[in-house]
Amino acid sequence: MSRRKMIYEGKAKILYEGPEPGTLVQYFKDDATAFNAEKMDVIDGKGALNNRLSEFFMKGLMQIGVPTHFIKRLNMREQLIRQVEIIPLEVIVRNVAAGSISKRLGIEEGTQLPRPIVEFSYKDDALGDPLVPEEYIIAFGWASQQDLDDIVSLALRVNDFMSGVMMAVGIKLVDFKIEIGRVWEGDFQRLIVADEISPDSCRLWDVETGEKLDKDVFRRDLGNLADAYTEVARRLGVLPVNGPQPGKPTLVN
Known part of the structure; x- marks a missing residue:
């Protein structure tokens, strides 16, 4: 390099x-x-x-x-x-209960959620990226209500695309997280998907066997990442x- x-x-x-x-x-x-x-x-x-x-x-x-x-x-x-300009939030979309939501709410891992759930966490490693409600996001000026509406819309479109692509190759998209960035085009702000989308930022399970094909392999010592x-x-x-x-x-x- x-x-x-x-x-x-x-x-x-x-x-x-x-x-x-x-x-x-x-x-x-x-x-x-x-x-x-x-x-x-x-x-x-x-x-x-x-x-x-x-x-x-x-x-x-x-x-x-x-x-x-x-x-x-x-x-x-x-x-x-x-x-x-990265908005200081991780945007998490969940289709199936796994990881922290199972621990927080006592939902058995693998339970299909009634609909995709969008959550936000504040990007701060020192604090452990805590979950934050929309009220906090708006109050602290990290994003406006219109921004949040647009972010949720983007996240659900990503979910629709990713779910279809993965299901076509026998993989269930359990959940994922994305980051959103602001770009300015003249006087107008535009929100776009940033950072990365990879097995590092998704939970992916084999549809037939339930085998994990994501970073949980490393987190839980399940094999070779x-x-x-x-x-x-x-x-x-x-x-x-x-x-x-x-x-x-x-x-x-």
Whole structure:
């Protein structure tokens, strides 16, 4: 990687100054973290897989009219993206009870929810990304009521798209989280999907077996994380069916 100005480093990605004003280069790391980085490891090939999978999902969303920050993939680990003002919220969409909602409400994991549920958490690792109601979001000025209405609409459109794509390859979309960014076009604000969409940010279960194909494999010590992500990529056609072992994935252009 050539020497560039680093803008931000997170748990799974690094953002560098882009080649043009209003752009950034997003680099996907092999680092795996869980429980707010209390558990950490390096998974060979994970960054390349997430880069390619996020490209696949972002392109698909744009094809159905959902705006995203994605511009193009640059190489195995990097993509060119629009620079946005990130709203300090994680937007969580749940279709099936799993993880924290099961613990909070005592709902058995795997229970189908009556409808998709959209939740918001405040992005702050030191606080553990606490859930926040819409009243807090509006009161503290993180987003307006109109912003929240637009965010929920975007999140549900992403859910419809992702659920259909996954079900077509025998995978159940249990839940996922996205981030939303603001961009300005003249005097007008536009909200777009930002960050990434990958098995790092989704819960994905095999429809037939219930096998987990997401970061819960790492969180719960259920096997090899690269194997799980590679299986998702192969089913979606991102990797060749008879490709190499997941440690060193070969990606399809």
